[in-house]
Amino acid sequence: MLLHIPEVLTKMQVAQLRGALDAGVWLDGAKTSGPLAAEAKHNLQFSTESLDYPALSQSIIAALEKNALFVSAALPQRLLPPMFNRYADGNTYGNHVDNAIQMDRRNNERLRTDISVTVFLSEPEDYAGGELIIEDTYGSHEVKLPAGDAIIYPSSSLHRVEPVTAGERVASFLWVQSLVRDAWQRSMLFNLDMNLIRLRSQVGNTDEIVALTGHYHNLLRQWSS
Numbered sequence: 001m002l003l004h005i006p007e008v009l010t011k012m013q014v015a016q017l018r019g020a021l022d023a024g025v026w027l028d029g030a031k032t033s034g035p036l037a038a039e040a041k042h043n044l045q046f047s048t049e050s051l052d053y054p055a056l057s058q059s060i061i062a063a064l065e066k067n068a069l070f071v072s073a074a075l076p077q078r079l080l081p082p083m084f085n086r087y088a089d090g091n092t093y094g095n096h097v098d099n100a101i102q103m104d105r106r107n108n109e110r111l112r113t114d115i116s117v118t119v120f121l122s123e124p125e126d127y128a129g130g131e132l133i134i135e136d137t138y139g140s141h142e143v144k145l146p147a148g149d150a151i152i153y154p155s156s157s158l159h160r161v162e163p164v165t166a167g168e169r170v171a172s173f174l175w176v177q178s179l180v181r182d183a184w185q186r187s188m189l190f191n192l193d194m195n196l197i198r199l200r201s202q203v204g205n206t207d208e209i210v211a212l213t214g215h216y217h218n219l220l221r222q223w224s225s
Contacts, residue, residue: 001187002134002141002153003073008063008119009148017056018121021084021170024050029085029093040094043161046084048105057081060119060172064150072193074115074152075179075186075220080104082119087130088168093161095135100155102175113155113175114183120145120171127167134159152176154183179224189223192216 009017026044046053060082064070080102087093101110118132124144132143132151135158143151153159155175180186193216200209 001073001183001190002136002151003069003190004143004145005067005069005073005150005152006146007148008067008070008150009060009121011148013059013063014121014147017059017172018170020052020056021046021086021121024052026086032083040096040160043091043093044086044088046086048081048083054081056084060174064117064119070150070152073186073190074117074176075189075224076115076176077179077225078104078111078177080111080113080175081106082117082172082174084121084170084172086168086170087127087161087164090163090165092163095158095160097158098155098175111175111177112181114178114181115152115176116155116157116159117150117152117174117176118143118171119150119173120147122168122170123147127169128165129162130164130169131162132159133162156183180220181225182223185219185223189216189220192219 025047027047029043029045030041032045061079064079065076081104098113098116100113102113103109104111123146130144134141134143134153145151178186180189192212196209196212196216203209
């Protein structure tokens with residue numbers, strides 16, 4: 001499921017993050033990837049050794065965990081620490097699929113990547129190019145969102161970042177291991193949850209709404225790992 005999540009961060013939060021990031025140390029992004037991804041990856045990545053990194057990373061996690069739309073769609077079990085990338089001067093990231101298993105640097109435990117997340121930290125008008133292109137069975141989807149907004153999509157998706165030909169594109173990115181491994185099951189649960197919320201606002205907590213809510217939780221209980 002490809003989903004736009006608006007206003008994960010406020011404009012003030014974005015400005016504070018950008019101030020700290022712009023003053024920090026950036027490294028060649030290819031050095032943080034495996035050999036295959038490194039061939040396609042041409043960008044900069046904020047140093048995870050920076051003293052500011054843990055707090056900046058945690059601020060992204062805190063914002064996502066407070067976002068009801070993200071929680072409903074992703075059903076997060078574990079989140080990898082968010083990182084930050086920068087594209088400028090023709091930087092790009094060619095077609096690739098994210099690694100299925102990644103290491104959590106906080107505890108050296110392995111995590112299955114079910115969902116990829118990008119939180120945009122540059123306004124679309126501040127750079128040319130830099131679109132995130134996500135491929136699925138319905139074709140190619142071009143994503144370029146306002147600063148503070150996020151996109152989530154299956155980590156199994158083929159995707160790329162188009163060359164940035166002017167300005168700079170800064171974003172945070174991370175992966176989620178979901179309570180529900182199957183993407184189609186997550187999508188059905190999300191649609192059911194959204195419709196329940198709309199119905200509850202229209203008719204209140206009727207017996208039928210309570211019964212359907214119980215159905216949602218029983219499905220989640222059945223499908224969660």
